Amino acid sequence: MSIPDVLKYTKQNGELDATPYIEEYNTFYQHGYESIEDRQLRQSQKAKECISSFYNLVSDFYEYGWAQSFHFAYLQKNEPLACGLLRYEYVLPWRMKVQPGSHLLDVGCGIGGPLRNIARFARCKVTGVTISPYQVARGNQLIKDSNLEEQCNIIYGDFLKLPFEDCSFDGVYAIESTCHTMLKSAVYSEAYRVLKPGCYFAGYEWCITSKYDQNNEKHRQVKFNIEEGNGLPDTATTEEVLEGLKDAGFELIDAYDLAEYLETPWYAPLSASFSWNGFRHTRLGHYVTHISVRFLEKLGIIPKGSSQVSKLLMNAARDLVEGGKLGIYTPMYFFVARKPVAG
Known part of the structure; x- marks a missing residue:
């Protein structure tokens, strides 16, 4: 994907100015990390609608600057990002004991990069659900382009109220x-509800770690910056994740922070030290992309406000690196849980 292709959503809908979306998004974070009011607003129904718009806007940037799989990776030394992304995904059907022909649900599937990879790897069917209309359209087009229509599909839906029996x-x-x-508890309960008894729910959560100090102002600021740059309402602790699984009725099979076992830090692709082959992922690559987006925006090739989106994501990458280096933040708290047969 080339830079002129970014923000296809706004083009396709005849919306040539993304600025109003960014301005609305910024209102959810306007008072900083100390604001209880902002935190409550970010967990409201209005925030859900804003996050839908957020992903309509940023998905093309993620696809261009990262991959069609919108997640971090389990990387070995000098390994291409694409290999690490696949390994990260393939762990899931393996730990879930998926059999060929099974039907899986991808909760919050993005444009379906993992969904397509897992369907091929595990020889199964996968349905994805996302709150972003643009991701539904883009994802289903990629499924069609990959000749996977018999195995995969993506639908619009809210993971707090899944549209399935x-x-x-x-x-x-x-x-x-x-x-x-x-x-x-609510989102895990929905996963529990649509899951057959005896089957598995697995995933990766973004969490603050035990090193996070609520009394440390720098820690609070970095955490807030990550949330602002990635459309998050707040960040859970690992204990809250485990409690949520238990409350939903799951049997916990395994849980640990994969970030503690990596040969290459999870944030390495976002740092300036990453290899030339991953140039677009580096800080310099982000800067070059940002300058290019500003230039194309001035020429009218891409919508107004594109450079604001680019800047938001560039800052988000910087803050994720900072959180990783401090050891206070992880995007890969792994869990696998089972719905009891009698459940």
Whole structure:
């Protein structure tokens, strides 16, 4: 994907100015990390609508600047990002004991990069659900382009109220998506409801770690910056994740922070030290992309406000690196849980 292709959503809908979306988005974070009012607003119904618009806007940037899989990776030394992304995804059907022909649900699927990879790898069917109309359209087009229409599909829906019958799926997974709600018991309960008894729910959560100090002003600021740059209402602790799974009725099989076992830090692709092959992921790459976006915006090739989106994501990458280096933030708290047979 080339830079002139970014923000296809706004072009396709005849909306040539993304600025109003950015201005509305900024209101959810306008008072800083100390604001209880802002935090409550970010967990409201209005915020849900704003996050939908956020992903309509940023998905093309993610696809161009990262990959079609919107998540971090388990990277080995000198390994291409694409390889690490696949390994990260393939762990899920393996730990969920997925059998060929099974039907899985991807909760918060983005444009379906993991969904398509898992369908091929595990020889199964995968349905994805996302709150972003643009991601539904883009994802289903990529499924068609990949000749995977018999195995995959993406629909519009809210993971707090999934549009499926009880006991519909042989497995459910969520890759760095349920961080967009602090209602862990509620979102996990929906996964529990649509899952068949005896089957598994697995995923990766964004969490603050035990190193996070609520009394440390720098820690609070970095945490807030990450949330602002990634459309998050707040960030859960690992204990809150485990409590949410228990409250939903799951049997916990395993849970740990994968970030503690990595040969290459999870934030390495976002740092300036990453290899030339991953140039677009580096800080310099972000800067070059940002300058290019500003130039194209001035020429009228891409919508107004595109450079504001680019700046938001560039800052988000910087803050994620900072959170990773401090050891206070992880995007890969892994869990696998089972719905009891008698559930």
